[in-house]
Amino acid sequence: MDKLLIEGGISLRGEIRIAGAKNSALPILAATLLTHDTVQICNLPHLFDITTMIELLGCMGVQPIIDEKLNVEVNSSTIKHFNAPYELVKTMRASILVLGPLLTRYGRAEVALPGGCAIGSRPVNLHIAALQTMGADIVVEDGYIKASTKGKLRGAHIFMDMVTVTGTENVMMAATLADGQTIIENAAREPEVVDLANCLVKMGADITGQGSDTIVINGVSELKGCSYSVMPDRIETGTYLIAAAATKGRIKVKDTRPDILESVLSKLEQVGAEIKVGENWIELDMHGKRPKSVSLRTAPYPAFPTDMQAQFTALNTIATGTGSITETVFENRFMHVHEMNRMGASIKVEGNTVIVEGVDRLKGAPVMATDLRASASLIIAGLVSDNVTTVDRIYHIDRGYECIEEKLQLLGARIRRIAS
């Protein structure tokens, strides 16, 4: 299993480009099942999760083609199977995103029930309940969600009990080809939901309200092919900016979108960073100063994203002062804390809050990645540590960060991948 070896103590400096957003690329790949025409997807990030989704389409008999510019073309007319097997769902929960498209387009779907994961139990009850309200027959047996519908799904008025990103996406995709109007209340407002909606509209769907908490979808008889470019990854963007702030550095990230990072940029200003933005770039400069601790609370967009919580925890470990970080979206998202304490951090867990007392320095240690964003936070901890840190189980990081060690090397970090 590969590891990352980091020699800390360098301030990050330089420029990098941001990749396409994993969390909009995944639903957009699933949306290709809604039409028999070819959908071309541009700006797909090169990530393990994307490969898994392409493999999942392959299992169904759909063979995406990758062109010389690394754009992916998907024509789902060759589909033969309508199921997502456990072997793939267990490696990527987002496989659940094929449920809505398969059901509405083909009237049947079998998707393995995603289990718990390192950040909590993560049920999919709201996806199932909403599709049932739209007329689907769904049973959960033998570890599979077995769904079918006689005729088309029916448009329905759906109230989501909790804000769920993939739940909103699944229902929105199902509603595009349903009979009549669907209204999703308490919908997720995440930019990735908007990106998916924009792609669906380009395919001929009738959707309004994306980006607000009420999305209205009027079902149409069919969708067509299109070419769509995935939006930039706001979590990747934020992760590099936090890494630069933690290391007292100065970086510019290009091909990104400052307008969808407001809550994160405002926290970075609180830590003492000077931030400049253009239409598609962000520059951060710490002027060589040590960051100040910040307190924050995660919540659905536009509030502070749970996917950036662990990275700010890493920054707080070496900041001046004490910061508290409260996680309200997932129940068990503090696995990184114990690893950081092993590196000399001073973090206490109190229920769903961690209190981080900044220390002067961390000490490098062998640590273990437990989930995608936790691994990014351990890399940041390694970058601000004395000595050498090795991060084990980095397959987690390859799920969601494109070429992370190359990008960090471009910014001057001493980091390399070692096979063991």
Ligand code: UD1
């Ligand atoms: C998506 C993102 C993930 C991000 C998360 C929250 C993708 C592929 N992944 O995950 O990176 O961390 O949003 O921003 O886009 N819940 C239920 N029942 C359900 C569905 C969700 O109780 O049927 C709960 C979850 O357990 C969690 C909360 O709702 O506590 C939010 O989860 P959700 O937004 O669904 O996360 P994902 O869509 O899986």
